[in-house]
Amino acid sequence: MAVTNDVTIIGGGIVGLATAHALARERPGERIAVLDKEPGWGTHQTGHNSGVIHSGLYYPPGSAKARFARAGGEAMYEFCAEHGIPVRRTGKVVVATEAAELPRLAELARRGAANGVRVRELGPGELRELEPRVRGIRALAVPEAGITDFGAVARKLADLLAERGVELRTGTELVGVATDGPDLVLSTTTGEVRTRRAVNCAGLHSDTVAELAGARPPARILPFRGEYYETARQDLVNALVYPVPDPAFPFLGVHLTRMIDGSLHVGPNAVPALDREGYRWGAWSREHLGRLVSDPGLRVLARKYWRTGAGEIARSAVKPLFVRAARRLLPELRGRDLVRAEAGVRAQAVRPDGTLVDDFLVVEDEHWVHVLNAPSPAATASLLIGRDIAGRL
Template sequence: MERFRYCVIGAGIVGLSTAHHLLLAEPDASVVVLEGATSPAAHQTGHNSGVIHSGIYYEPGSLKARFCRAGERATKEFCAQHGIAFDECGKLIVATTPAELDRMTALRERAAVNGIECRRLSRAELIEFEPNVTGLGALHLPRTGIVDYRQVARRLADLIVAAGGAVRTGQRVVGIVEDSAGVRVSTSSATVSCDRLVVCGGLQADRLAEMAGVPIDVQIVPFRGEYFQLPSTRSGFVRRLIYPVPDPELPFLGVHLSPTIDGRITVGPSAVLGLAREGYPKFSVDPRDVARMAAFPGLWRVARANVRLGVTEIGNSLFKRRYLRECRKYAPALTTSDLLPYEAGIRAQAVRRDGTLVHDFVIERTARMVHVLNSPSPAATAALPIGAHLAGLVRT
């Protein structure tokens, strides 16, 4: 049985950042990262909009607000240092109704509290910024950017290996045992032991915590984020990220237009309850995942409280014209022929037994383990400071 000073479960961007920061703090330490998929960044890290968020949405004082603000700067600095392309293209949050204008004012106030550069645009200024976007006004966040987080994750993996650590893929964890001597982690093909363990399990975070005997009050509920992409004939349709004003009563930000670092423009995501935590094709079903959700009272409470949203999202998923209607609120020139297939993502949403959606990061500790139970957006943006934070926790 191999012995390591530190083991990290999960080679998404947060787990890789944690291992990287452990080696920065202790260059002589032995560190291994175990990943169930066949490559790093296989799940949430590799299936998102690629946005470097500014942090305007997040409750002042929350971990989200703290880590996102630091992560926006750190991500850009890391990319510049390692030759990874990114673009500070900016973002517009567009109001299309008087009610959204009022909510936009509250967002601007939150931006000021969180120290985020933000300017209000009139209808005329909005048209000048983005001729294909229609609205009553907008907030302009010039520091928001785009990047391919898979490239960031791969570079972190390379740095870990170069520093003497190991990143092992195809190692799905099947057992975790903590005792006074350390922690044993069994995978489908081997067992390793370590002095300290960090679990960044993403879509499997709750199962891994239960496997390790950690008492938890949350379960991961997967939500499919379904995307489209615009055809090449729509290249340059927008130059900035275009978001609707979010409804504070709803848990997701809504359908948005996102230029990507490789020159495409994506449309989405929707937010449909997923029937498989790791099933990306449409209509994927994992009986084990479905059975677990069906037995969880928190999911039924969420469903009862969000019937209208659920019906809307299912309709948007099944009928392209309904999805298009969400886009045309601020981009009326789009047509159904503009919505081309694009791979979906799956968001790991932690839900408490009472039906409360957990919006902030949730971290649980034992004597020798640190478990990240909820790592929601903007986790990719915030991954570098989160990794430093987790490394500090497991070392103390």
Template sequence: MTRYVVIGAGIVGLATAHRLTLDHPDASVTVIDKEPRVAAHQTGHNSGVIHAGVYYKPGSLKARLCAAGRTSMVDFCATHGIAHEVCGKLIVAADESEVPRLHALHERAVANGLPARLVSAAEAKEFEPELRCVEALRVESTGIVDFTAVCTTLADLAEKAGATLRLGTAVTGIEARGSEQIVRTTAGEVVADVLINCAGLHADRVARLAGVEPPARIVPFRGEYYELTPERRGLVRGLIYPVPDPQFPFLGVHLTRMIDSTVHAGPNAVLALAREGYRWSKINPRDIADFMAYAGLWRLARRHFRYGLTEVRRSLSRRLFAESLARLVPAVTEADLVPAGAGVRAQAIGRDGALVDDFLIVARDRQVHVLNAPSPAATSSLEIAKHIVAQLPA
């Protein structure tokens, strides 16, 4: 009997555990996470969007797994009674200077085989009456869901199939002993024949514990959200996104009607002062020392200093945040926004200062390390799990 140990109870780790129980029903599957609940970090703090796969380089893992993942996620939710909606979204050019980028994005969507079409400003207003734009891209297959509910279902399914969830259990060390992997935890040792690292914000550190030097370093970026006040939610019917800057993996502040009918605005992207730094006051000296000593971050900072400064200013000013949203929906004002928490993106950065723009999954001996899985990993999670399990040693 093969013993699989999955580190991380976010959506990728749980999807992988679930897939293992389906493909290897006689195996032993254990999921370990230091938090007392599933989906405690990236998964539980994201925007709840089922992405269509517009933005990603054709042929990349992100493009392939997101397109397939959108379908499998919608099917999974329908099968298990998880609230979701395929509502579509608009990506908008707010002025003429953004139109070439919008058209390039349309070409990429077509190359990725997605149902996306360019619409005029007048047609865009039929979807979103309060919108201001010169042209927009309508993406019909985008949806919304509560990914924490997806995780709860995945965990239940995995446990019913015989998997063990060890929550509130931190990994403290990993040692190879012959063909076995000895995973030391705060609750004792767990023996694995195959180790799968889905630790998200700590994935590079777990890889090092396992004796693997990762080709990139995780650097945490906090994305802060506001929410429209209840009386102003009618300004937004669905999902409204700006045309993204192709130099960055961040999509810019946007407006998203959530599955519970609230409307979230954001996120921005600022360097967090802790890997789990959901607010400015959360400071972890070890985390700061870790990324400050990393040459890749300094190379990135020199290249994009002005962009980063703009994000920090917007983080500190609700007025500037509101002005960014007003480019899309002019009726939005500072008074319409109330804080709605934040997420932290585990972004891998190479030693050359380049943001890793694709999923990064590294296999070594009887280990698999998921070293870069930010958005659209939640959308793609069921397909990422298939991809991981397919390459595991028997």
């Protein structure tokens, strides 16, 4: 008779691995497994992001993002230092380039203070001292922000899990779910898995996994491709430089990121992808397009924000428009300084009424915990999110 796991986690990104890590530490006698359809760990959102450790500046006080980001960032710094993963507490500046942005900048300062984030307000001269080539009329300096390699964090988590006897199965896609008495029977491409509880950390495919499990997810995933450029002019900025974000969207705008390997990336924009894993321009799937057309929430979203979406698509297709957006912060930047870098795809949950889910979204039933929205700062806060999910189990 097949052995029954205590917990099986679907999805080997940083949140799924952090959940297994928390379970293995807290329940050392239990049988835990992590399944991922890819040949390696952290190959999607975990391995395609800017590597920024966020401070908790942006998030509404009392939200799950606010609760997890501040302490989660410190936990990530400690984890990286303990395991020899490159990490730097670089600090960041959030820059207002015009007077209309000043009320939003003040709101960010208020949120940061409410969330326990150290924030220092800067005038133009003080901004030039930190970032001589950046231009703005006012800014916030946030010293706790930093950078690491979240892909390396995921691989280290997998190594630790293997040492603790957790079953790790790559190349294993979930294709069906059934119940057998008190247990779940998970049909996968590498055989059947029996388990008492399961956790859905499937990211871009989290709503599909929830549907396979018999749930009716309260939100559907709309993938957004985040496109970056890289520049060889590494002298342009010292650390992390962000614009004041638009509060209508859970995206932070085109920013300048010093990566942990020393490279400098500019971006991302946010273009609706035509495939779940639409990392390339032109990538599309008939199944995904069918879901886009049939989903009422996505149709409402498209009608409401078509102008914004058209602008993002234009910046994606026409490089000078992208450069113009970045030059608001960095006037010295030129199109010849930029070459295309690897894109990422963000799993953004959308409710049936067309609203973008801004906070983490987790739903539970007798057998499952479904993580249906875990955008930034999920990588930053992954160790704490993992503990929270383990506690729910």
